[in-house]
Amino acid sequence: MTPKSKVQGLGNILATRHTICITMSLADQDSTKTFCLDSYYVSEDLGFILQEPLTELPPYYLPWMDIALHLPELVHSRELRSRVNRMPLLSSQYLQTHRELRLAHLALGATTMSYVWQEGEDNTVKVLPRNLAVPYWEVSQRLGLPPIFIHADAVLANWKKRDPERNLDLVVRLPGGDSLRGFFMVTLLVELAAIPALKSIPTVFRGVSCGHTEAVAQALQDISKSIHDMTEACKLMHVMYCRVWKDNPSMPNGLIYEGVQPEPLEFSGGSAAQSSLLHCLDELLGIKHEAKAVFLSRMRDYMPPAHKQMIQDISRQPSLRNFVQEQCDEELNQVFQLCVTKLIEFRNYHINIVSRYITVPAARARQLRYEKNTKEELIRKAPTALEERGTGGSSIMSFLKTVRDETKQVFLPVNKN
Ligand code: HEM
Numbered sequence: 001m002t003p004k005s006k007v008q009g010l011g012n013i014l015a016t017r018h019t020i021c022i023t024m025s026l027a028d029q030d031s032t033k034t035f036c037l038d039s040y041y042v043s044e045d046l047g048f049i050l051q052e053p054l055t056e057l058p059p060y061y062l063p064w065m066d067i068a069l070h071l072p073e074l075v076h077s078r079e080l081r082s083r084v085n086r087m088p089l090l091s092s093q094y095l096q097t098h099r100e101l102r103l104a105h106l107a108l109g110a111t112t113m114s115y116v117w118q119e120g121e122d123n124t125v126k127v128l129p130r131n132l133a134v135p136y137w138e139v140s141q142r143l144g145l146p147p148i149f150i151h152a153d154a155v156l157a158n159w160k161k162r163d164p165e166r167n168l169d170l171v172v173r174l175p176g177g178d179s180l181r182g183f184f185m186v187t188l189l190v191e192l193a194a195i196p197a198l199k200s201i202p203t204v205f206r207g208v209s210c211g212h213t214e215a216v217a218q219a220l221q222d223i224s225k226s227i228h229d230m231t232e233a234c235k236l237m238h239v240m241y242c243r244v245w246k247d248n249p250s251m252p253n254g255l256i257y258e259g260v261q262p263e264p265l266e267f268s269g270g271s272a273a274q275s276s277l278l279h280c281l282d283e284l285l286g287i288k289h290e291a292k293a294v295f296l297s298r299m300r301d302y303m304p305p306a307h308k309q310m311i312q313d314i315s316r317q318p319s320l321r322n323f324v325q326e327q328c329d330e331e332l333n334q335v336f337q338l339c340v341t342k343l344i345e346f347r348n349y350h351i352n353i354v355s356r357y358i359t360v361p362a363a364r365a366r367q368l369r370y371e372k373n374t375k376e377e378l379i380r381k382a383p384t385a386l387e388e389r390g391t392g393g394s395s396i397m398s399f400l401k402t403v404r405d406e407t408k409q410v411f412l413p414v415n416k417n
Pocket of ligand 1: 187
């Protein structure tokens, strides 16, 4: 299937699904009760993807949307900061539904990103003006999300049907053209490919609690196929690099949200590490990320609270791995190992694309700087800016390899008899 037809296919799937009302709030459920996706506002049709995201807000919010829907053009003409500075301070109280709040979070987040980075890394701002900071803060509080552009905005809530053929497009575009659009769309495809795995998780837990070896084996088979499809979807990847104001040398002191609090705040920027998918699969298979736990658990604070809750509740269920070991069933053993293998393959492929799109270009950029005799200070900062982003100081590659190696630890011991 070509990338175009894949995205078109996705359009068809998204377009033919029924709308169900998703009012996001913390899932109020006892994890020992029946595990069911609905409780976490995760749908059997679209998984973590927001159903039918809105493309417009009530007319009162036109000043926001007039800017948010033209970000690439406004950044290109360098008018964005002055437009935002002239924007009226609007109250967030007329936003009523979950989908309105999600669109507001997406629009204000993308505007904030563009405002901060309009002039590139050398001329960032220290203060986000109150007419943007205050409503953005309020909307974030209501959703239980941080006030920064996150995966749940860029990917989960940022799709629409472009035309009757059901091609897909972004609701809010950022500067970065087709490659950034490609990244968001492919990550959406990965979310979509994971839906069969998500649907199988309740079946696994039901099977484990009733001792239904066969049902668990079948569900794990579906999960392994789904992880394989996630890796295939990744192969359509172009490039993305979202900038942040945490662990970022261009903004060593974070950003002041004017009218919110006087001290600067630090947040990590959008990353697919904020997707709930891999976190769910890790918890299901019993994979522990001791060494890198701080970064990955911080990423959970960048997810919709109900999705974060789902991950926590999966971790509290009886251990699937123990169940598989206790059953001594060859087929069940094999399919468990297959799931782990598929997850390692996904992480290997991911390491591959990160090397292609980040590590190699960063090394090239450093080389160019040396050649141009750029100031020593800048040369020193280059690997921090590109390669050590966000992962708590360790290089991205060693971080990702450790996460991959920790995945291997859950392989079941091979039976020598
Ligand atoms: C060009 C494409 C991609 C690039 C350049 C990229 C880059 C990165 C980077 C730099 C990290 C380290 C943590 C951070 O700084 O945020 C990371 C982590 C991660 N990324 Fe990606 N990523 C890409 C595509 C994807 C896709 C499509 C997914 C699928 C959902 C994904 C899922 C993850 C996950 C789950 C982690 C956490 C580490 C792990 O669990 O293995 N990434 N990515």
